[in-house]
Amino acid sequence: MKIVFKVEIETLFGEDRKISPGKLEHLAMICASLQNSGARVMIVSSGAIALGTARLGFASEPSGITAQQAAAAVGQVELIKEYQKFFDDFDQTVAQILLTKDVVDNPVRNLNATNTLVRLMDRGIISLINENDSVSTNDIILNDNYPLVLIVTSLTGADMIVVNTYTENNYLLLFRNSSLIREATAEELLDVTEEIKKGKLLIDQDINGFPDFQHFREMTGANK
């Protein structure tokens, strides 16, 4: 059971636009617990530019691409450090993976990235994945990690994508690629993985080619 978590800024930050220790601890606890159950978790996390912006003392996120790349290079360090700190409490080792979109088309890159992610999973390590903003521009413009989530899912053959919603119930949306499986609370997540493992929860496994990014965005309400 391979699960990709799409972690958005709201999952990490409090109202004060700073890392919320409570939220991050909760996320680390859920992920470490899933790992202990035998599932394998990968995290695609936003937050590098926001953390870099704060660290550099800017009032708001810079609008220029070069300044955003610089903020990302500073903030990525901070982001990984925060994750590492909270995962250490649950005795969970993490690794950093920075990808560019050419992992899709470049066969050597594709193979390398897949091998690294799979080997990390085999060794019980959680990969923290982000776009390598220093050398790529496209996704900063999109300002959204959806393509990356789908790339990682495709590379690793992940069984499920978990996306947080920010409704009052704070539901998690569980996807099999671009098909919504169901909504669940964090507490129900483990039950769902058990159901999938036992084949009780039938999901559409018929995926031709690359998952539909636009459809996925629409279903998770990311088209703001």
Added chain:
Amino acid sequence: MAIDRRAADNKGIMESWKQLVNCKKIVVKVGTSSLSYPNGRLNYQRMAKLSEVLAGIQKSGIKTILVSSGAIAVGAGRLGFGSRPTDLADKQALAAIGQAELIRIYQKFFEAREQQVAQVLLTKDILVNRERRINACNTLNELVSMDIIPIINENDTVATDEIEFGDNDSLSAHVAGLAGAELLILMSDIDGLFSADPRKDPEAQIIPEVFEITGELEKSATGAGSGFGTGGMATKIAASRICRDAAVKVVIANGSNPEILRDILAGKVSGTLFSWRKEHQK
């Protein structure tokens, strides 16, 4: 032999080194062997010292870029590997774990000196892919102009050739060219470039200044390296050739005491300088 002529040129050599006091932007490359003990575990004291010296250099007004290896060694330590793994997927996995740890430790040491750092992971396609090169160049320049020290490593997760062939020497040379640095300092586990392998030949002498990369020079630089590092003199010569094309001077010095960086920038003879001095070139 050419080395004898250089010995007679002491004054010229000292003059070449003295010119390094004018450097405004430098790239410093440290290898795994400079950062870790022979068992592969990190030498925190060395890293703390290096961070202190680099922060001091930056404060003095010289823009500094650090290219640091060590991620695989850190990952191996963290997972309890006894030696450098040979399996490629393992190396990449350890690099992904170790890079996170390595950069966190650097940040901690630099923060103590109130110096901001950033992480930049590059692959060799910055050489051939124009968009990548421009982006990497813009990011580096922006960080440098913001008084941030970029800490650069290869993005081992998606690249293989770098892990397999020889350390970060050539990457650091390309970075120096990309960033428009005047000087690349390669921190090694030996004092500089020798006229022969100093471990085998007691007559081996350090070469204080190199004007041009000759066949003779390349022959003397046969591969050296410890268990956890993969770089030897051959990769340093190759890096120097890249720098020559970009008109970047290169110093090879012993990285066991990072204070040597201050000596180099004070113009003291501290290893081997590739000065590309014109009057000695054919």
